[in-house]
Amino acid sequence: MEPVADSRGRMLKTVSTGDTVVLSAGEWRDVDLRIEAAGTEQRPVIVRAETAGQTVFTGKSRLAVSGSHATISGLRFHNITSPHDVIVLRTHSQRLAHHCRLTDCEISAADPDADADSNTTDTDGSDKRPAVKSEQKWVEIYGTHNRVDHCRFEGKRSPGSLLVVWVADGDNHHRIDHNYFGPRPPLGRNGGEIIRIGTSDVSMNASQTIVEHNLFERCDGEAEIVSNKSCGNIYRDNTFRGCSGALTLRHGDDCRVERNFFLGERRRGTGGVRIIGRRHVVINNYFADLEGDDSRSAVSFMNGLKDSPLHGYVQVEGAVVCCNTFADCKVAMTIGVEAGARQPLNPTRCAVGANLFVGRRNEIREVGQREYWMEGADIRCRTAAEAGLFPDASGILRPADRSVVTPAPADSGTQLRAIVAATVADDIDGDSRATGISTGCDVPGDSPNPRHPLTTADVGPGRIAAKGTSE
Numbered sequence: 001m002e003p004v005a006d007s008r009g010r011m012l013k014t015v016s017t018g019d020t021v022v023l024s025a026g027e028w029r030d031v032d033l034r035i036e037a038a039g040t041e042q043r044p045v046i047v048r049a050e051t052a053g054q055t056v057f058t059g060k061s062r063l064a065v066s067g068s069h070a071t072i073s074g075l076r077f078h079n080i081t082s083p084h085d086v087i088v089l090r091t092h093s094q095r096l097a098h099h100c101r102l103t104d105c106e107i108s109a110a111d112p113d114a115d116a117d118s119n120t121t122d123t124d125g126s127d128k129r130p131a132v133k134s135e136q137k138w139v140e141i142y143g144t145h146n147r148v149d150h151c152r153f154e155g156k157r158s159p160g161s162l163l164v165v166w167v168a169d170g171d172n173h174h175r176i177d178h179n180y181f182g183p184r185p186p187l188g189r190n191g192g193e194i195i196r197i198g199t200s201d202v203s204m205n206a207s208q209t210i211v212e213h214n215l216f217e218r219c220d221g222e223a224e225i226v227s228n229k230s231c232g233n234i235y236r237d238n239t240f241r242g243c244s245g246a247l248t249l250r251h252g253d254d255c256r257v258e259r260n261f262f263l264g265e266r267r268r269g270t271g272g273v274r275i276i277g278r279r280h281v282v283i284n285n286y287f288a289d290l291e292g293d294d295s296r297s298a299v300s301f302m303n304g305l306k307d308s309p310l311h312g313y314v315q316v317e318g319a320v321v322c323c324n325t326f327a328d329c330k331v332a333m334t335i336g337v338e339a340g341a342r343q344p345l346n347p348t349r350c351a352v353g354a355n356l357f358v359g360r361r362n363e364i365r366e367v368g369q370r371e372y373w374m375e376g377a378d379i380r381c382r383t384a385a386e387a388g389l390f391p392d393a394s395g396i397l398r399p400a401d402r403s404v405v406t407p408a409p410a411d412s413g414t415q416l417r418a419i420v421a422a423t424v425a426d427d428i429d430g431d432s433r434a435t436g437i438s439t440g441c442d443v444p445g446d447s448p449n450p451r452h453p454l455t456t457a458d459v460g461p462g463r464i465a466a467k468g469t470s471e
Helices: 414-423 463-467
Strands: 010-015 020-023 026-029 032-038 045-049 055-059 062-068 070-073 075-080 090-092 095-098 101-103 106-108 139-141 147-149 152-154 163-165 175-177 195-198 210-212 215-217 224-229 234-236 239-241 245-251 256-258 261-263 270-275 281-283 286-288 299-302 320-322 325-327 331-337 351-353 356-358 363-366 374-376 379-381 389-391 397-399
Touching: 032 045, 032 070, 032 090, 045 075, 062 070, 062 075, 062 090, 261 270, 320 414, 351 414, 374 414
Parallel strands: 010 032, 020 045, 026 055, 032 062, 045 070, 055 075, 062 095, 070 101, 075 106, 101 147, 106 152, 139 163, 147 175, 163 195, 175 210, 195 224, 210 234, 215 239, 224 245, 234 256, 239 261, 245 270, 256 281, 261 286, 270 299, 281 320, 286 325, 299 331, 320 351, 325 356, 331 363, 351 374, 356 379
Antiparallel strands: 090 095, 389 397
16 A cells, blocks of 8 residues: 555544455654544454565654454654644544554654654754644553553653543553653653543543553653553553653552663662552562652652542542562652541551562651551561661562561561462462462572563564564
8 A cells, every 4th residue: 555645644444344455654744644444353454565674654644543343563763743633542532443453563752743854853852842842642542452562662742641541431451561661851740640541530441451561661751651540440561661751540540550670770760659549559569779769759648629520639449559569669668648638538447468678768657547457477678788688680679588588577467468479379479379368579599580670671573583582
């Protein structure tokens, strides 16, 4: 398929079961490409670049996909100047995408206020683009059972979340995995998230979206790197490197944050997980060298509003924060952020225990009060050697066979132990905790499949072919 369009640059392609559409290599400028697919699980529709990465959309180009069982792969979007959003998984408000996949694609330097023909790099290699004012989202996911994987997104400067999942009445069941989310400079206001799932008005609806195996690097757009605004989502096996902000459970209930690496690299404002709402689970995470405090602490519990509206701050209730490792973070936990007359409701009935604190810092700040908490089995050591921990090849502290982390101290209490046993079945490597509670994210012993922080070699375009798998 050659880059030929009507007078408005619009191309509409209706594709049937089992069709493959090959987009020729070269520049596709100012093309509004709309794909309406009618594939099946056994015979999906394929829309792909002739050579991955060589079909480049520029200028005011955009892509919209609807229908069922379509795979879009190998496309690149660069120097996009359209005020519209770049990739949307729907072609009409009533024509959404279901069981569709965006893979092996890239978006970079998409600025709606920029001139696509201008040089955006100064003679010294620095970014000389002007400040961007127009709001623009890069990927919008509608429908159900869609997947965005092995893509690369970097350099977003315009207002607007980079990737948005729109939540309706039914569960979404989307999957966002193995992507690279690269540097995003501070926006200076709200709207600088990398991922947002839902909005406050539908935040009590379940999305059931999984965000896993992604690398976030220097994502400094705003305080919320990821903004959760719906229920039942899972964030696991991701790596956050030097990101100024936090994974924020802003609205919604019943989310899980597990087996993630939060590596602050001692950059200012780097945080971990911010908890608001009910029954969230934060387990088996590794927090290291984070420099944030208050809502950007490694873990922060917000105080709530009385009779909070959906867009407000719902009281933290029933959170489980267990079996995490904190390695020399400025503030490991802040309890009751924004506590005061306006937000008087303290975090209540939380289970917080079996956490390992290593290093001379890891302050725990109590702004509000704990109410009916179940606590215990924490261990605090000033040095890694004191804890029996040793750095592996990637610098992650691992317990030796005779580490202090197991068994956990006996002060945890029957109720906390029961909650941990019911909630935490394995450790950050996926190794079983069946022998009993151990403190921290990693049980002692050599794991057959140890997990390490992700690098650019693990995510983004080209990884499917390189690994020879169908992840």
